[in-house]
Amino acid sequence: DADVTQTPRNRITKTGKRIMLECSQTKGHDRMYWYRQDPGLGLRLIYYSFDVKDINKGEISDGYSVSRQAQAKFSLSLESAIPNQTALYFCATSDPNYFAQHFGDGTRLSIL
Amino acid sequence: EDQVTQSPEALRLQEGESSSLNCSYTVSGLRGLFWYRQDPGKGPEFLFTLYSAGEEKEKERLKATLTKKESFLHITAPKPEDSATYLCAVQAGETSGSRLTFGEGTQLTVNP
Numbered sequence: 001d002a003d004v005t006q007t008p009r010n011r012i013t014k015t016g017k018r019i020m021l022e023c024s025q026t027k028g029h030d031r032m033y034w035y036r037q038d039p040g041l042g043l044r045l046i047y048y049s050f051d052v053k054d055i056n057k058g059e060i061s062d063g064y065s066v067s068r069q070a071q072a073k074f075s076l077s078l079e080s081a082i083p084n085q086t087a088l089y090f091c092a093t094s095d096p097n098y099f100a101q102h103f104g105d106g107t108r109l110s111i112l
Numbered sequence: 113e114d115q116v117t118q119s120p121e122a123l124r125l126q127e128g129e130s131s132s133l134n135c136s137y138t139v140s141g142l143r144g145l146f147w148y149r150q151d152p153g154k155g156p157e158f159l160f161t162l163y164s165a166g167e168e169k170e171k172e173r174l175k176a177t178l179t180k181k182e183s184f185l186h187i188t189a190p191k192p193e194d195s196a197t198y199l200c201a202v203q204a205g206e207t208s209g210s211r212l213t214f215g216e217g218t219q220l221t222v223n224p
Contacts, residue, residue, distance in 0.1 A: 004155070033211075043156070043199070043214040058211060090155050099144040099203050101212060103155030 003027045004104035006091050012110045019078045021107050023091030030096055032074040034058075034066060037088040037106075046089075049074055050096070081111045114139045114204050118215035125190055125222050133185040133218045135200030145183050146212065147176050148199040156199055190222045 004025045013019055023032065034046040035058075045058030047066040055066060063085060065077045078085055088108055092101040115138040125131055137145065144163055148156035160169040162178040169176045173194060175186040185198055197219045201212040 040216065042216040043201075043212075045211050048211060092155075098161075100146060100158050100161050102158055103148075105153070105155045 004091055004093055004102055006089075006104040006107050008107060009105070010108045012112065013081055014112050015082055017081050017111075019081050019109070021076045021089055021091075021109070023074045023076070023104060025072050025091075025093045027093050027095075027102060028071075029093035029102075030071065031094045032068065033092040033094070033101060034064075034074070034076045035090045035092065036060070036085075037090060043090065046076065083111050085109065086111045114202060114213040116200055116202055116213050116215035118198075118200050118218050120218060121216070122219045123221070125187075125220070127191055127222055127224050128189050130186070130188045130190070132187070133198055133220070135183040135185070135215055136181060137183070137200075137202045139202045139204045139213070141204050143203045145178055146201045146203070147174075147183070147185055148201065150197045150199055150217070159198075187220070190220075192222050192224050195220055195222045 007022045030051050033048040035043045037043045044060050046060055046064050047058050049055050049068045052068050067075045088106050090103050090106045092103045094101045117136045119134045144161050146161050147159040149159055150156045160176040165178055165180045167178050173188050177184050197217040199217045201214040203212050
């Protein structure tokens with residue numbers, strides 16, 4: 001089983017819909033992250049969380065919100081989806097003693 | 113602002129033809145430089161962390177090196193299965209909140 005699991009893997013939806021992407025991990029890491037990946041722009045950080053009570057905005061948080069339900073679960077919501085949020089979304093985790101982040105296999109989100 | 117530039121954008125090699133990928137960075141207080149491999153439809157897979165200038169890490173046909181301004185990923189006698197996009201990322205001081213700044217990647221193709 002994957003250490004970092006993202007659901008769904010693919011999602012197509014319409015403008016204005018509310019969408020939730022979920023991430024769960026079995027690595028036991030405290031730190032979790034949400035990124036989006038776009039061609040020509042690379043990976044950009046949306047939100048990150050150091051523990052259940054700690055949520056921080058990344059460089060592109062507008063239009064997104066997150067919830068850290070437990071140490072192992074971190075969800076990303078798009079309250080009212082718009083087409084320019086079409087992208088690949090990745091969840092990642094890290095141990096505070098080691099800086100390397102470990103990624104899930106992503107959610108491909110298309111907003112029509 | 114932290115910046116990471118990778119070159120070339122794409123590289124095509126023949127099997128066995130060694131080469132290097134470049135990652136130039138500008139960051140205030142480097143805490144770590146990371147190399148990842150990303151296959152189509154997958155999340156980035158962690159390869160190496162380098163912490164200080166002069167450090168080298170090796171894994172199979174890959175060797176990563178670090179100077180004060182750039183890192184190289186050397187690929188010795190590559191095989192077709194080394195084809196992937198290679199991403200470089202940096203982490204600055206602790207005030208950045210463990211966030212990574214990624215380059216746009218080098219897409220490597222190794223032909224048999």
